[in-house]
Amino acid sequence: MKRRLVLRGRHAECEALERLLKAVRAGESRALVVCGEAGVGKTSLLEYLVERAPGCRVARAAGVQSEMELPFAGLHQLCVPMLASLPRLPAPQRDALVTAFGLSAGPAPDRFLVGLAVLGLLAEVAAERPLICVIDDAHWLDHASAQALAFAARRLRAESVALLIAARTTEAAEEWSGLPQLVLAGLSDDEARALLNSAVPGVVDERILDRIVAETRGNPLALLELPRGMTPAELAGGFGSPRATALPQQIEDSFRRQLTPLPADTRRLLLVAAAEPVGDPVLVWRAAQGRGITVAAAMPAAGLVEIAAQVRFRHPLVRAAIYDAATPQERQHVHRALADATDPEAEPDRRAWHKAQSAPGPDEDVAADLEQSAGRARARGGLAATAAFLARAVELTPDPQRRAERALAAAKATHQAGPSDTALNLLSIAEAGPLDELARTHVQHLRGQIVFARHRGREAPPLLLQAARRLEPLDVRLARETYLDALLAARFAGALGHGDSVREVAHAAAGAPPAPHPPRAADLLLDALAVRYTDGYAAAAPMTTRALRAFCDAHISGEEGLRRFHLVCMTAMDLWDHETWYLLSSRLLRLAEAGALTTLHLALAARSLAHTYAGQLPEAAALAEEQETLTEATGSRHTSHSALMRVAWQGREAETAQLIDDITAKALTRGEGFSLTIVGWAQALLCNGLGRYEDALTAARQAREQTAEGAAAWEALVELIEAATRSGETEAAADAFTLLSQMTRASGTDWALGIEARSCALLSTGHAAETAYLEAIDRFGRTRIRGELARAHLLYGEWLRRERRRLDAREQLLTAHEMFAAMGMEAFAQRATRELQAAGGTARQRPIESHTELTIQEAQIARLVREGLTNNEISVRLIISPRTVEWHLSRIFSKLNITSRRQL
Structure with a gap:
């Protein structure tokens, strides 16, 4: 009978592992990072858990230092024995994992989709019996594997999966941060002496024992290994050469001494x-x-x-x-x-890597093999490995021109993988080589993309504009796409940009070579935006409408949609075209859910803002929760403009102020003027809702000052007109209305014309004012824009009360109050209540309809079920496993006393 493993001095740690195992056997999931210095006993604790898990399935993987650049090598170790369960995963996840492992060809999978696929696979395997996954030496895992496993670890809930990760404290990758940790320190002095005595035969000087215990700081492996490298004289009285090196160097030195004989x-x-x-x-x-x-x-x-x-x-x-x-x-x-x-057919990448490690100097044949390995790594979605192969190929390339070309390719891959500083260093190597004009322009274009990705501020527009100009005679299509990127960058820089304002970029784009016939949707959008910022809103409106229609009607590839739909949604909002905005934000969300989780943040933001304007604030808030979930899962950081606008509409003053402070600080650091425009608009909206009109006027003016040259920022104009009329500054309101009406008439949508009519009413008197208010209500009533409709009822009611038509006023104010209250726009609702009371009316109390017993995630799942999503689709949206969705549904049914999805 095999003797059970007993760990000296690890009673508390063993108890923690046994509690974890008990929870997993009960149907819960746990992730735990066991961390500590080399030799402290991490591997022994993992073995302790495995030994006490009979009846569980155990899967293992271990990081290997020399394998850190091979994509998904660690994940392959862990998951290949489980691939029989792969057919049960949703198709996008199944395809991502198969492609990542090189089992089939296909486009490079999104790295987070691979993580979601791992989560689903672990859940499926654990459905048969509890699953214990043991990952040793995680600090030596390849980046792609570590990222996917950390992604899955954060999403484990109710799958009966334990994910145990052992990593060195000082070397553990950032991916494991935020997960529960079990930090191992050295043994106590008493336990250390006992372990040392058990490992050292013969007579040992007590003072030497004390010294070893002190120097090893109770490190178990050091206590066992160091004496083996010491002479009897050293152990008996310390009569040897003193060594004052730090762990783990001492341990490695001990092993080296064992090699000598x-x-x-x-x-x-x-x-x-x-x-x-x-x-x-x-x-x-x-x-x-x-x-x-x-x-x-x-x-x-x-x-x-x-x-x-x-x-x-x-x-x-x-x-x-x-x-x-x-x-x-x-x-x-x-x-x-x-x-x-190594078999060149079965393992070409490992063979190439070994050849690269064996090369004493530049070697074109080896560099070419590495370049081919990079191509295979890219096809599997291993961006970090792609970058590593190419970077090593650069080092081994003897020809200066090929070296520069490979450095450019390595920089592109490195930028996609994430480390922008490394990418910029590789670009410097490329720039130093004898590149042709096209390649040098690609270098500049990539530099602009890297800078824009790092900080959406003032540095990127000049780089992208210059690259676009240089590309014109070389690659018309890429030149036009780069102009579109430059326009977007200039718009984000706004008034904080230096040189190359959005108007200057637009003038350059207008002079670019014409698009090939027939033009693509992106070409139409570029032409429209160029006219928008050079000749004005009205001149561009018909072209913008055509471009938006092309994106709605034409066959747009998934890659193009993911790249451009967010900008198109911004353009649709600028044109007051909520239907296109609503449609394309929905498409963008579906594309992102199918695997592009890096784009999902933008998709959720676009959709959340569309819901906000439709007055669907609970839906917008739910999407914001999903954004938070995504941020936690992916570590991404995005400025939350949609969240700011939602809390401003809700009238949440403290939350709005906090978001404004955070966004303003980042915007000033980056030189991102667009964010300051949004901040001023949100502040003006909040203050108008609260009835603080002078503050709203100040904020609206600030928003106008921060607006990019050539951009009218109609949102700030709308708030300025209301605030100015209520503050007695009718001239300022009239000037703003002149600008606003030029845009609204060019747009011609009911949303735009409703805005114009309501703003006109604020500046009018008598019959003209009433006619305009009624037109605004009629126009907004044909749209999804419920918040603006409620504001039209509110302003009309306030006007009627001042006209002493109290009965008519009460009708409008009551309608406004009920709409605002139903949408959760509390500041506007309270403003309507005050006006209603002044008109002699009383606001009806609405019954509170909420399922407070549901958790946030349960409420999200219930909402998505009501929308008709399947468990697999919900798992993608909320980045959890289908098994966890099923577990939450059982709890939802129990809490709500229902038995089916249909009853939700």
């Missing part, structure tokens, strides 16, 4: 095994035999490595010590042997 062939065999990251014994022996090493060489290494069904070192530091102890030439020879022994 071994035969030369044994040391060479150990180096082959240390340099081979997969633990494949066949490959290790094939490479060893290629160097003339026989099986007999393994016998003296029995205490350090086991070469059986898999190659396993006694501890990862043994591997590190062996590899670090070798000379550069010895490592090159070993990697050459491994490259020669």
Whole structure:
């Protein structure tokens, strides 16, 4: 009978693991990062849990330092034994995982979709019996695997899955931050002395024991290993050479001393095994035999490595010590042997990597192999690996021109993978090479994209504009797309930009070569926006309408939709075209849900703002919750303009002020004037709702001052007109109305004409005012824009009360109050209540309809079920597993005393 593992001095930690295991057996899920320095006992704790999990399925993976650049290598270890459950996943997730593992060809999958696929796969496997996933040496996982596993770990809820991750405290990747941690310290002095005594035979000076305990700080592996490298004289009285090195260097030094007496062939065999990251014994022996090493060489290494069904070192530091102890030439020879022994058909990327590690200097053949590996990595969605292969290829490329070209490709891949500083360094290498004009322009274009991605402020527009101009004679299509990027960047910079304002960019875009015939939707949009910022809103309105119609009607690829639909939604809002905005924000959301989770933030923001204008604030708030969920899951950071507008409409003064402070600070740092325009607009809207008209006027004026040159910012004009008329500044209101009416008439939508009629009424008297209010109510009534309709009823009611038509006033004010209250626009509702009381009326109390017993996530799921989404579709939206959706639904049914989805 196998003896159960007992860990000295780890009583509290073992109890924590047993509680975790109990919860998983009960149907819950847990993720835990066991972290601490090398040798502190992380692996032993993982083994302790596995040993106490009979009846559970155990899946393992381990990071390997030399494999860190191979995409999804760690994830492949963990998930390949589970692939029989793959057909049960939703198609987008299944395809993403199959492509990531190189099992089929396809477009590079979104990295977060791979994480969601892993979550779904773990849940499906755990449906049969509890699943224990053990990830050792997570600090050495490849970036793609670490990201996907961390994504899944944060979304585990009720799948009966335990995800145990062991990583060094100081080296753990950022991906694991925020997960529950079990931090291991060294053993207590008493426990450390007991462990040391058990490992050291013979007579040992007590003072030497005390010194070892103190120096190792209770590190278990150090306590066991250090004495093995000490002479009897050192142990008996300290009569040896003193060493004052820090852990884990001390431990590695101890392992190196154990290597010294071994035969030369044994040391060479150990180096082959240390340099081979997969633990494949066949490959290790094939490479060893290629160097003339026989099986007999393994016998003296029995205490350090086991070469059986898999190659396993006694501890990862043994591997590190062996590899670090070798000379550069010895490592090159070993990697050459491994490259020669690796099947070029089955493992071309590993072979290329070993060849690269064996190269003593520039080598075009090796660089070309790495370039091909980069292409395969990109097809699997391994952007970090793509960048790593290309970066190494740059180092090995002897020809200056090819080196510069590969540096540009590496910079592009690195930018997509995330590290912008590294991408900029690679761009510098590319710029230093003999590139042709097209390639140099690509360098500048990429630099502009990187700068815009980092800070949507003043630095990007000049770079993108110059790149667009240089591209004109070289690549018309790319030049036009770059002009569109430059216009967007200039619009974000707004009044905080320096040089190359949006008007200047538009003038340059207007002079660009014409689009090929027939023009694409993006070409129509570029032409419309160029006219918008050069000749004015009215001149561009028909062209803008045509461009929006093209995006609605033409076949737009998923890639193009993901890239452009957010800008198109902004343009539709600018044109008061809520129907197009509503339609394309819905399409963008569907595209993002199908796998482009990096775009999902923008999609949720566009849709949330569309719901806000429709007066559907609960729906907008639910989408905001989804944005928060996405931020937590992906670590993304986006300025929340949609959330700011929602709380401003709701009249939540404290929340609005907090968001304004946060957004303003970031905008000033980045040079992002567009955000300051939004801030002023939101502040003016809030103050008008609260009846603080002078404050609203100040905020609206500030918004106008921050507006990009050539942009009219109708939202601020609307708030300015109401605030100015109520503050007695009718001249300012009239000037603003002149600008506003030029745009509303050019737009011609009911939303636009309703805005014009209501604003005109504020400046009118008598019959003209009443006619205008009635027209505004009629116009808004034909649209989804419920908030503006309620404001029209409110303003009409306030006018009627001043005209002493109290009965008519009460009717309008009551309608306004009920609409505002139903939509959750509390500041406007209270303003309507005050006016209604002044007119001699009373606001009816609305019954409160809410399911306060539901949690936020349960309420989200209930809402999505009502919208007709399946469990799989809900799992994508909320970034949880379908099993967790099912678990939440059972709780929802119980709380609401219902039995079916239809009853929701």
